[in-house]
Amino acid sequence: MSQQSHTDGRTYEHDVIVVGAGGAGLRAAISAQEAGADVAIVSKLHPVRSHTGAAEGGINAAIRDADSWEDHAYDTMKGSDYLGDAPAIERLCQESPKETIQLEHWGMAFSREEDGTVSQRPFGGLSFPRTTYAGAETGHQLLHTMYEQVVKRGIEVYDEWHVMNLAVTDEPEPEDRSCHGVVAYELQSGEIAGFRANDGVILTTGGMGQVYDHTTNAVANTGDGVAMAYRAGVPMEDMEFIQFHPTTLPSTGVLISEGVRGEGGILYNEEGERFMFEHGYANNDGELASRDVVSRAELTEVNEGRGIEDEYVHLDMRHLGEERILDRLENILHLAEDFEGVDGLEEPMPVKPGQHYAMGGIETNEYGETCIDGLYAAGECACASVHGANRLGGNALPELIVFGKLAGRHAAGEEYGEPEIDTGRRGDYEDAEFDSPVPLGEPDEGADATAAADGGETITDGDAVLERAVERETERVEELLVADGVNHAEIRSAVQDTMTENVNVFREEEGLEQALADLQEARERYRDVGVSDPSRTFNTDLIHTLETRNILDIAEALTVGALARNEFRGAHWRKENQIRDDENWLKHTLISWNDGEPELWYRPVVLEGEEKRYEPKVRSY
Amino acid sequence: MSQSHNRGLIEDFGRWREFRAGMWAWIFHKFTGWVLVGYLFTHIAVLSTAIPASGAEQAVLQAGDDVYTQTIVTLEELLLVRILEVGLLAVAVFHILNGTRLLFVDLGVGLDSQDKSFYASLILTGLITVASVPTFVGGAL
Amino acid sequence: MAERYSSFTPGGTMWLLQRVTAAFLVVVLAFHFFLLHFVNHADEVSFLASSARMETLSYYSLMVLFLVTATFHGVNGVYNALINQGLTGRKKQLIKGALILASIVLIVQGIRTANAWAGGFPL
Amino acid sequence: MSTQLPQQSDADAEVESDAEEAPSKGDLRRERKRQRAAEAEAEREAEEGERAAANENTREILVFRFDPEVEGKQEPRFDEFHVPFEKGMTVLDALIYARDHFDSSLTFRHSCRQAVCGSDAMFVNGQQRLACKTQISELSDPVRIEPLPHADVRKDLVVDMQHFYDQMDAVEPFFDPDELPEDELAEQRQSRENREKVKMSTRCIWCGACMSSCNIAAGDNQYLGPAAINKAYRFAMDDREGEDRTEERLEILEQEHGVWRCQTQFSCTEVCPKDIPLTEHIQELKREAVKNNLKFW
Ligand SMILES: Cc1cc2nc3c(=O)[nH]c(=O)nc-3n(C[C@H](O)[C@H](O)[C@H](O)COP(=O)(O)OP(=O)(O)OC[C@H]3O[C@@H](n4cnc5c(N)ncnc54)[C@H](O)[C@@H]3O)c2cc1C
Ligand code: HEM
Numbered sequence A: 001m002s003q004q005s006h007t008d009g010r011t012y013e014h015d016v017i018v019v020g021a022g023g024a025g026l027r028a029a030i031s032a033q034e035a036g037a038d039v040a041i042v043s044k045l046h047p048v049r050s051h052t053g054a055a056e057g058g059i060n061a062a063i064r065d066a067d068s069w070e071d072h073a074y075d076t077m078k079g080s081d082y083l084g085d086a087p088a089i090e091r092l093c094q095e096s097p098k099e100t101i102q103l104e105h106w107g108m109a110f111s112r113e114e115d116g117t118v119s120q121r122p123f124g125g126l127s128f129p130r131t132t133y134a135g136a137e138t139g140h141q142l143l144h145t146m147y148e149q150v151v152k153r154g155i156e157v158y159d160e161w162h163v164m165n166l167a168v169t170d171e172p173e174p175e176d177r178s179c180h181g182v183v184a185y186e187l188q189s190g191e192i193a194g195f196r197a198n199d200g201v202i203l204t205t206g207g208m209g210q211v212y213d214h215t216t217n218a219v220a221n222t223g224d225g226v227a228m229a230y231r232a233g234v235p236m237e238d239m240e241f242i243q244f245h246p247t248t249l250p251s252t253g254v255l256i257s258e259g260v261r262g263e264g265g266i267l268y269n270e271e272g273e274r275f276m277f278e279h280g281y282a283n284n285d286g287e288l289a290s291r292d293v294v295s296r297a298e299l300t301e302v303n304e305g306r307g308i309e310d311e312y313v314h315l316d317m318r319h320l321g322e323e324r325i326l327d328r329l330e331n332i333l334h335l336a337e338d339f340e341g342v343d344g345l346e347e348p349m350p351v352k353p354g355q356h357y358a359m360g361g362i363e364t365n366e367y368g369e370t371c372i373d374g375l376y377a378a379g380e381c382a383c384a385s386v387h388g389a390n391r392l393g394g395n396a397l398p399e400l401i402v403f404g405k406l407a408g409r410h411a412a413g414e415e416y417g418e419p420e421i422d423t424g425r426r427g428d429y430e431d432a433e434f435d436s437p438v439p440l441g442e443p444d445e446g447a448d449a450t451a452a453a454d455g456g457e458t459i460t461d462g463d464a465v466l467e468r469a470v471e472r473e474t475e476r477v478e479e480l481l482v483a484d485g486v487n488h489a490e491i492r493s494a495v496q497d498t499m500t501e502n503v504n505v506f507r508e509e510e511g512l513e514q515a516l517a518d519l520q521e522a523r524e525r526y527r528d529v530g531v532s533d534p535s536r537t538f539n540t541d542l543i544h545t546l547e548t549r550n551i552l553d554i555a556e557a558l559t560v561g562a563l564a565r566n567e568f569r570g571a572h573w574r575k576e577n578q579i580r581d582d583e584n585w586l587k588h589t590l591i592s593w594n595d596g597e598p599e600l601w602y603r604p605v606v607l608e609g610e611e612k613r614y615e616p617k618v619r620s621y
Numbered sequence B: 001m002s003q004s005h006n007r008g009l010i011e012d013f014g015r016w017r018e019f020r021a022g023m024w025a026w027i028f029h030k031f032t033g034w035v036l037v038g039y040l041f042t043h044i045a046v047l048s049t050a051i052p053a054s055g056a057e058q059a060v061l062q063a064g065d066d067v068y069t070q071t072i073v074t075l076e077e078l079l080l081v082r083i084l085e086v087g088l089l090a091v092a093v094f095h096i097l098n099g100t101r102l103l104f105v106d107l108g109v110g111l112d113s114q115d116k117s118f119y120a121s122l123i124l125t126g127l128i129t130v131a132s133v134p135t136f137v138g139g140a141l
Numbered sequence C: 001m002a003e004r005y006s007s008f009t010p011g012g013t014m015w016l017l018q019r020v021t022a023a024f025l026v027v028v029l030a031f032h033f034f035l036l037h038f039v040n041h042a043d044e045v046s047f048l049a050s051s052a053r054m055e056t057l058s059y060y061s062l063m064v065l066f067l068v069t070a071t072f073h074g075v076n077g078v079y080n081a082l083i084n085q086g087l088t089g090r091k092k093q094l095i096k097g098a099l100i101l102a103s104i105v106l107i108v109q110g111i112r113t114a115n116a117w118a119g120g121f122p123l
Numbered sequence D: 001m002s003t004q005l006p007q008q009s010d011a012d013a014e015v016e017s018d019a020e021e022a023p024s025k026g027d028l029r030r031e032r033k034r035q036r037a038a039e040a041e042a043e044r045e046a047e048e049g050e051r052a053a054a055n056e057n058t059r060e061i062l063v064f065r066f067d068p069e070v071e072g073k074q075e076p077r078f079d080e081f082h083v084p085f086e087k088g089m090t091v092l093d094a095l096i097y098a099r100d101h102f103d104s105s106l107t108f109r110h111s112c113r114q115a116v117c118g119s120d121a122m123f124v125n126g127q128q129r130l131a132c133k134t135q136i137s138e139l140s141d142p143v144r145i146e147p148l149p150h151a152d153v154r155k156d157l158v159v160d161m162q163h164f165y166d167q168m169d170a171v172e173p174f175f176d177p178d179e180l181p182e183d184e185l186a187e188q189r190q191s192r193e194n195r196e197k198v199k200m201s202t203r204c205i206w207c208g209a210c211m212s213s214c215n216i217a218a219g220d221n222q223y224l225g226p227a228a229i230n231k232a233y234r235f236a237m238d239d240r241e242g243e244d245r246t247e248e249r250l251e252i253l254e255q256e257h258g259v260w261r262c263q264t265q266f267s268c269t270e271v272c273p274k275d276i277p278l279t280e281h282i283q284e285l286k287r288e289a290v291k292n293n294l295k296f297w
């Protein structure tokens, strides 16, 4: 097979290229097309395989007369522990009702009330039962409904094309750069091709759960979009805020819905103690305390030697009675049986905390724009900052449809007013004083830097930039395919181990520093990585190797953020300073990739809403 | 490049060991249906000897010496034919019973116990066939 | 995209007829077997006995109907089975023609036989 | 079965002749790499044997291997792996273990690990199953894992799904009501009963297990297949769509290769990991179609 057949691949050209086909990507594509653009979706998975399909709970939307978007915004801001940006939060809450009903108009099979209207249910942290749902499979219904609309509109989908990099010009300042397309690798054929985007590229690559070894996220959630944008110059925002869900099955990370505790399920440690009460973690709410509290309690039990098999605790629902369980929690029985081999009617279910959601991501404003011209992001990979330090259940799905739509329209050329949230090093920001105990970033400095740093000339022409990007990626693949070296799986599991060990629910300085050292070592090893499968057909070995690089970059930024933020806010807990420190930390963490090295800086939170300012209050429920 | 492995018919059919009730029912119904059509054609062919026979003298007919009667009697004298007839009965009975099962399925009745009704058809076919052996194989040879 | 259906398609009709004939056949086939194997034993068959039965109009018409339905049911079944195996295009048309021809021959031959017994159409 | 595009053979021929003319550097390197891969393979097998002997609690999996490009894998074969058993281990876990520890070229689709993405339907011990939803403790040793039957194998356990997707697209799989409420904040009403009726049909995750298990779909490439028919059912039965639209949907289903091809084999219903009563839905549509046709008379 000649090398040629793979490198001189075609270039595909569209107005808007959407990377990813989860809820956010599909919504972005539909709205870009409605705004008149020729749009194409490029996704490493077929759209219906996206992880949006896993969401169970529902979509928060103030659609009832007794409810209001202002209340939703208030709840969200409070839930975020005052680290969300008000303009983004208000956008979310204002547009969510319309977008949710839009889904209904597209036929989504929501659960219904007697009078035929869609049902809503209460969810943690909400002052009104505004979580609109479709059984326990809201995400599945949402994803499929939207894919149906994509089919209906004949939007082009390139599925099983893994996007490897962005084609971004290389002006010295990221704020001056522009994005002109992406480079992607087709799994089936091994073809590497350029996708020219005349108007814009929208990243919607979803979560990054694979940074941890125990997660509710999919294997494909490797944060590719975040890492690509990061290396192209867009800062990562608030990466240290990771939500851990307290009840996931130990062997797979499959989520056991909060519903079990809601119905009266009880958590026990190895000694059979109901530790939430007996050890005083939450004397009022017990098992029903908020996610971060329960997660911390479980881990404390395990760390103090009262965990079962030193790993997990038991979630018992047997006392609810077979009838009630079958009626309301049938799905849970299947999950426990299928994924853990446990019969929830006969024995307690093993559970432990697992990574669930990344609050942080690609820095964007309230329209989904990044600081690079022509580059947008939406969905879990983005951080317009609606979730701040802690996401409320049911707030991610509205984020997909609202910001997906806005980014799509914007990329297709529709004008919005001046954004109120700044991106990049513009407006108000401060540089951080941060001394890393270990070297960070690329071991051989500059390897991944822009052409300017390579000594080449600065390219600012769109086609040339894309061409160069394709060449580079082709070279990279060729090198990986022939290199004899370390297996990506070893590196990946080293990263996951240290992240789970040191950057988990509990974080302390020593552990975080250890993690940075381990990550640096992993980076060293990654230099010798090699792909042992020589095939051009469906080479997942290669894809996983590429993804591992992204995981490395993200894990590092996440740890740097966690080490810098010495306070306890939302999901981020620090041993050294177990209080929320509004005086010093009412600001976003931003990390930029600066010629192969992460650079930390901060931006104040925007608490000014359209009409009022959200004053930080104590977060208690 | 985009080559792929087509496993072909042989491998597909090699999976018969992994068939489940509904598939067996399908295969059997198919097979019995084909046997029945085959029989229908031969049956009419054999019966057609009645056409030349109808031209025969009344006496010949009385004596049963006509082509038609002779053909049938000769055939019936062969044990093999008798045994084949039992087979035919089995085939027909199965086809009828399973056909009835299918009719119910088409009406949306008893879909949940489709495997049980298949087994029931099989067992009943067996019973009826065994019960009919004396009538078929016996009788004046 | 699979090709769109345009005008009235016989697909459903044939399917329905296959079921209707099947339901009819259950009754008649059972009767036929019973009459010719249990009531009258097969080895006792003779031209005259057959002839005697065939001379009644009701029996004659039942048998002709039986023949027609069985032929339709059987041949349509075979045709369906072939389509299920992916028979298409020219080959399909050819086989369809052949099957129709065979059915006609079968039915004509059957009726001639019946007429032979009945000594013409029984009136 | 032959979902392969005809022009591909030409493309292959071209590539081959290219390669013959001047074996590029890349080819040479790849050649060496293949050799190394073969050596590593031998080593791995030896190691694995030792491991198996040392560890009592392992499970043996037999995995179908095929790669059109890699020498030694062009002829389909089965590879044997011994993976340490853990409570709760699924077939997918076993495959991941084998890939990460023994042979990183072992290829299969998977993503969610929780039976919602539909990537990993496979033929495991004689039945179409989702690897991630199948406890290995429930299977007899050795666990035999093959790609979905009746689909072209691309590599190892990866099959070509394009044909399946085409069939899904053929039924116009999208909601299409006559009219919508004027107020963009007003929902269309749907009764609970009606939602209940379509509920099961909306659960499909496009895994293709049903299609693979159906002998009719195997024989007749044009047959819409159970999943696509079920998708059409989901809309045809939804009261929010208008009557004319429902009729159009029935017309699509009534094509020669539509619902009539189904011979009620039930295997689709049996293998569906989402417990969708596929046969029932298909049968209901047949009756609806007949009723609809009778109106013409
Ligand atoms: C178990 C679970 C339950 C949840 N429940 C809820 C809930 O009840 N309510 C709620 O609001 N939220 C919930 N969430 C959160 C929410 O579901 C997710 O945040 C959201 O679905 C993410 O959607 P997305 O479109 O951003 O990404 P995804 O749906 O993950 O899609 C990512 C897409 O990007 C593509 N992609 C990734 N990398 C590349 C690449 N390199 N090249 C090309 N394509 C690429 C993938 O193929 C995929 O199509 C839940 C999450 C989980 C895991
Ligand atoms: C006596 C009652 C009978 C019943 C209830 C019956 C029922 C059925 C039914 C329901 C089918 C359709 C199966 C499907 O499409 O899924 C069928 C198919 C068939 N029947 Fe019958 N049938 C009967 C008698 C006969 C007779 C007498 C013949 C022979 C002439 C016959 C030959 C066939 C054939 C060839 C098929 C097609 C089989 C295939 O799928 O390949 N049947 N039958």
Ligand code: SF4
Residues within 6 Å of the ligand: D203, D204, D205, D206, D207, D208, D209, D210, D211, D226, D227, D230, D271, D272, D273, D274, D275, D276, D278
């Ligand atoms: S109907 Fe069931 S088996 Fe078929 S594709 Fe859908 S989920 Fe899979």
Ligand code: F3S
Residues within 6 Å of the ligand: D213, D214, D215, D216, D217, D225, D226, D261, D262, D263, D264, D265, D266, D267, D268, D269, D278, D279, D282
């Ligand atoms: S297996 Fe096939 S024949 Fe019908 S019942 Fe299912 S589609």
Ligand code: FES
Residues within 6 Å of the ligand: D110, D111, D112, D113, D114, D115, D116, D117, D118, D119, D120, D121, D130, D131, D132, D133
């Ligand atoms: S991995 Fe998603 S269905 Fe099995």
